[in-house]
Every structure is written in structure tokens, then in C-alpha cells.
Amino acid sequence: MLNHGKKDIMSKSSRLLITSGCSFSDPKYTIYKDHNIEVWPELLAKELNVELLNVAQKGASNDYISNSVMDAVVDNLDREIIVCVLWTGSNRLNFFDVDGHVLTSNSESININESLRLRHKALRDYMLTNDEFWDENFDLRAVNFNLRCVWRLDNFLKQHNIKFYHTHVYSPCAGIVWIAPYYDDDITENQLLEQMERERILIENTPKNRYFSYDYFKSQPYTKNMKWTEDVSMKIPNNGHPNQKGHESIKESFMLLMESNQLPYDGAHMSSMENFVYD
Amino acid sequence: MTKRLLIVSGCSNTEHEWYKDEFGIIAWPVIVAQELDLKLLNLARRGASNHYIENSIIDAALKYKDEDPLVMALWTDTKRLNGNDCYSYVDPKYNDQWIEFKDIEDMEKPYTIVKCSLRSIWRTKTIVENLGLRYVDYLGDFHIPNLTKGSLANAYKNIRSDWYFNNLNFTMREIESGGIDYTRIPIDGHPDQSGHEKIANIMIDRYMNQLKKKVEFTYD
Numbered sequence: 066m067l068n069h070g071k072k073d074i075m076s077k078s079s080r081l082l083i084t085s086g087c088s089f090s091d092p093k094y095t096i097y098k099d100h101n102i103e104v105w106p107e108l109l110a111k112e113l114n115v116e117l118l119n120v121a122q123k124g125a126s127n128d129y130i131s132n133s134v135m136d137a138v139v140d141n142l143d144r145e146i147i148v149c150v151l152w153t154g155s156n157r158l159n160f161f162d163v164d165g166h167v168l169t170s171n172s173e174s175i176n177i178n179e180s181l182r183l184r185h186k187a188l189r190d191y192m193l194t195n196d197e198f199w200d201e202n203f204d205l206r207a208v209n210f211n212l213r214c215v216w217r218l219d220n221f222l223k224q225h226n227i228k229f230y231h232t233h234v235y236s237p238c239a240g241i242v243w244i245a246p247y248y249d250d251d252i253t254e255n256q257l258l259e260q261m262e263r264e265r266i267l268i269e270n271t272p273k274n275r276y277f278s279y280d281y282f283k284s285q286p287y288t289k290n291m292k293w294t295e296d297v298s299m300k301i302p303n304n305g306h307p308n309q310k311g312h313e314s315i316k317e318s319f320m321l322l323m324e325s326n327q328l329p330y331d332g333a334h335m336s337s338m339e340n341f342v343y344d
Numbered sequence: 345m346t347k348r349l350l351i352v353s354g355c356s357n358t359e360h361e362w363y364k365d366e367f368g369i370i371a372w373p374v375i376v377a378q379e380l381d382l383k384l385l386n387l388a389r390r391g392a393s394n395h396y397i398e399n400s401i402i403d404a405a406l407k408y409k410d411e412d413p414l415v416m417a418l419w420t421d422t423k424r425l426n427g428n429d430c431y432s433y434v435d436p437k438y439n440d441q442w443i444e445f446k447d448i449e450d451m452e453k454p455y456t457i458v459k460c461s462l463r464s465i466w467r468t469k470t471i472v473e474n475l476g477l478r479y480v481d482y483l484g485d486f487h488i489p490n491l492t493k494g495s496l497a498n499a500y501k502n503i504r505s506d507w508y509f510n511n512l513n514f515t516m517r518e519i520e521s522g523g524i525d526y527t528r529i530p531i532d533g534h535p536d537q538s539g540h541e542k543i544a545n546i547m548i549d550r551y552m553n554q555l556k557k558k559v560e561f562t563y564d
Contacts, residue, residue, distance in 0.1 A: 132460075132463060135463065135467075136459075136463070139507035139508070140507065142507075209403070210399075213399065213402070213403070217402070217467060217471070220471065220474075221467070221470075224470075224474070275403075275406050275407065
């Protein structure tokens with residue numbers, strides 16, 4: 066049995082909207098303040114007339130997004146929760162996971178952020194100069210990493226019978242083959258062809274991933290980005306982040322997802338999980 | 345008859361090949377597999393974080409769930425953090441771009457670090473057991489990092505009220521130091537042969553206790 070803590074159930078109003086994402090969802094992102102932009106989680110909370118807990122962070126990876134929602138949910142299990150997530154790009158990877166190794170320090174007294182920064186740099190430098198690391202297998206592991214983040218949050222929320230609406234800013238296949246070691250301005254034609262072939266293989270194989278489900282891509286196909294990303298009228302000039310119109314568009318995407326799926330989960334989550342976990 | 349599968353993951357304390365090559369030691373997963381007559385799939389890697397251990401187990405548990413594997417985890421040092429999860433994100437394309445996206449007070453760091461691992465442990469246990477598989481774990485070299493003066497008291501207070509901690513069956517003593525008193529290779533610090541046998545026995549005992557409980561429950 067889950068221990069829900071000792072919170073006074075009657076002390077809070079019941080409905081809570083929990084949102085997460087990257088800078089596309091974070092009202093603290095400087096450029097939104099500069100342009101006086103209200104982000105989609107705030108627009109959605111107003112539309113639904115519910116209290117908002119937005120745990121989005123600029124620069125966040127899908128791993129962070131998945132974990133931040135989970136933490137927010139377990140702290141509020143006495144509420145009627147709705148979760149909305151805007152997943153970020155798949156190229157925000159955790160190399161520790163992909164490679165499986167971390168470089169650790171024996172000292173506990175050093176500043177942990179500085180320590181992490183140096184360790185990350187050493188690992189990253191090694192990877193950036195190691196051509197063999199960047200191949201089709203890396204691409205598939207990168208997609209696996211990101212889809213696992215989606216799956217485990219979906220699985221957790223179904224366990225708790227919590228309504229969950231989510232969509233991807235970018236295709237989970239986008240950007241991965243272009244991460245490294247080549248830079249856009251010095252790539253050769255052969256390298257370009259090789260990476261295009263890698264991308265084709267990745268797109269073809271992504272639905273075979275054990276964490277993939279077409280249920281995760283209701284607002285657009287898994288090969289596509291959200292429409293607003295290709296519409297200059299919805300973006301802040303020379304920036305790429307959504308302007309007010311862009312945020313309205315994202316909010317509308319969530320409203321559509323909600324309208325198309327009014328029924329709450331029926332509690333038969335484990336049997337439905339079995340249906341889409343395959344090799 | 346095909347042997348039942350034993351899936352294990354962990355850090356260097358669990359990676360057998362390295363022990364065999366470096367010290368001629370038989371690591372605990374090999375001992376457990378021999379004692380229980382199981383086919384071993386060892387996913388452990390030197391330097392692994394608890395996040396890696398979680399992910400490797402979940403990937404394998406889903407892949408092999410139809411074979412009804414037994415799953416074992418030996419958790420590791422909590423300080424092996426994922427930069428993306430707690431503190432920051434590095435864009436590999438730009439060498440100097442290091443984005444701090446979450447400000448954490450010094451006093452909060454030990455708890456935040458431990459929470460990341462508790463979350464991984466809870467998630468692993470829950471997902472594996474929900475798949476209907478047997479799961480056994482041990483905290484190993486888990487501990488609360490003493491990073492700054494006075495922060496430990498704050499960590500204890502927060503861990504006691506932490507949701508993941510309260511939904512796992514570990515004592516504060518185990519969280520504090522992993523609870524391991526096995527013998528170690530001098531200077532190196534990894535468990536010696538006797539240490540590995542002790543870990544193997546703990547894992548086997550925990551598994552046997554689960555089976556015993558199941559029988560008792562069935563007869564009740």
C-alpha cells in the first residue's frame with residue numbers, strides 16, 4: 066500500500082494542474098519576461114479554472130521533466146490532479162545513461178557543481194572526439210532514453226489514475242544524428258549523406274522501440290514537430306521560442322487533447338501497458 | 345530444460361569480469377546464479393550511477409518479462425548524479441555552455457542527491473513488481489553525502505518525510521550508510537571474496553524470505 070503522508074486532505078482546494086517542460090513552458094525564461102508573454106501552462110490553468118503547479122525549467126531534459134512531474138505528484142496525492150507535459154528535444158541527453166559510466170571523485174568536500182562540470186566536460190570531450198561513439202546504435206539508445214522517460218511517467222500516472230495529456234515540441238527522432246561530432250558549418254557532403262541515412266534508419270526503427278506507443282503522438286505524427294515551430298508568426302523574432310500566439314497555440318493543442326479524451330483511466334493500467342511493451 | 349534468468353545490475357561491486365581480471369574474485373552475481381541454478385544476465389558497469397542501474401534493469405525486465413526472470417539490484421553511491429536531473433544541463437555542441445537550471449541551497453544538497461536515488465529505487469521496484477517479477481535489492485555503498493557543515497541534520501529531517509523513503513522498506517540506518525559491513529580489498533575498497541559471498545548470501549536470503557512469505561500467504 067502506498068503511504069500518502071499525513072497531509073490534511075480538507076486543507077486544500079481539490080483540483081491541481083501540474084505542468085512541466087523546458088524553456089517552452091518556463092515563465093522564468095528571460096525572453097518571456099522581456100516580451101511580457103504569458104506561457105501556455107498559465108493560459109491553460111486560467112481556461113480550466115484550476116490551481117497551477119508548473120515545474121518546468123529552461124534547459125530541462127526529458128529525464129528532468131519526467132522526474133519533476135513525479136515529485137510534484139507524490140507531494141500532492143491528496144488533490145485531484147491533471148498533468149500536462151510538453152516534452153523537449155531528444156538531443157538533451159544524459160551521457161551517463163547512454164554510456165553507462167560516470168567519472169566520480171573521491172572527495173566529498175569539493176563544490177559539487179564544479180565537480181560535476183569538470184566531470185561532464187571530460188566525458189563530453191571524450192565523446193566529441195570519438196567518432197565511433199556516434200553511430201546508428203547511439204541514435205537508437207538516445208531515442209530509447211527519451212521514450213523511456215515518457216513511458217515511465219505515463220505508467221506512474223496510470224497507476225495513480227491521474228489524467229495525463231502530453232505532446233512533443235519536436236519529433237523524438239529530430240536532432241539526434243546532428244548532435245556531434247560534426248558541426249553544421251564544417252560538415253562534408255559524405256558526412257551529410259551518412260547522417261541522413263542514420264536519420265532514415267532511426268525513423269524507421271523508432272516504432273519498434275519497446276517504449277514507443279502511438280498513444281504518445283496524438284497531436285502530431287512521431288516524425289513531425291509541433292506546427293508552431295515552423296510558423297514565424299508564432300515565434301519571437303530571431304529566437305525560436307513561442308511568442309504569445311505560439312503559447313496560445315500550444316494551449317489549444319492541450320485543450321484539443323483533453324476534449325478528445327474525456328474519459329479518465331479505468332484502472333486497468335497494467336493490462337494496457339502489456340499491450341504496447343514489445344520488442 | 346532452460347534455466348530461469350537472473351537479471352542483475354549495479355556498479356563495480358557487481359561487475360564480474362572486472363573483478364575476475366583484476367583480483368581473481370568471483371563476484372556475488374555469479375555466486376547467486378550458481379547457488380540458485382540460474383542463467384546470469386549481468387548489466388553492471390564500473391562507475392554506474394543509480395540512474396543507470398534503474399534504466400538497465402527496467403530495459404531488461406521489459407525485454408525478458410515473459411521468461412519470468414528474477415531481478416536483483418545492488419545500489420551504489422548516491423553522489424553519482426545525473427547532471428540533467430538535479431542541477432544542470434550541458435549542451436555538447438557548445439563547449440562552454442553550462443546551464444544551471446535549478447538553484448539548490450547548500451543545506452538542501454545532501455537530501456536532493458539522496459532523493460534522486462530513492463526515486464530510482466522506488467521506480468525500479470514498482471515497475472519490476474508490477475510486471476509480476478521477483479525483485480530483490482540491497483543498498484550497497486549507498487549513503488547520505490556529508491557535503492556541508494550542518495546539512496546532514498536537514499537531510500535526515502527531509503528524508504524522514506520523503507514520499508519515496510516512506511514507500512520503501514529501508515531503515516534510516518541503511519539509508520545513512522548502506523548497512524554494509526563486508527570485508528574489502530585493502531586500499532582498493534571494493535568487497536573481497538568474503539565480502540562478495542556475504543552480499544550473495546544476503547541476496548539469496550532475501551529472495552528465500554520472499555518465497556517463504558508467499559507460501560505462508562497462500563496457506564492463510
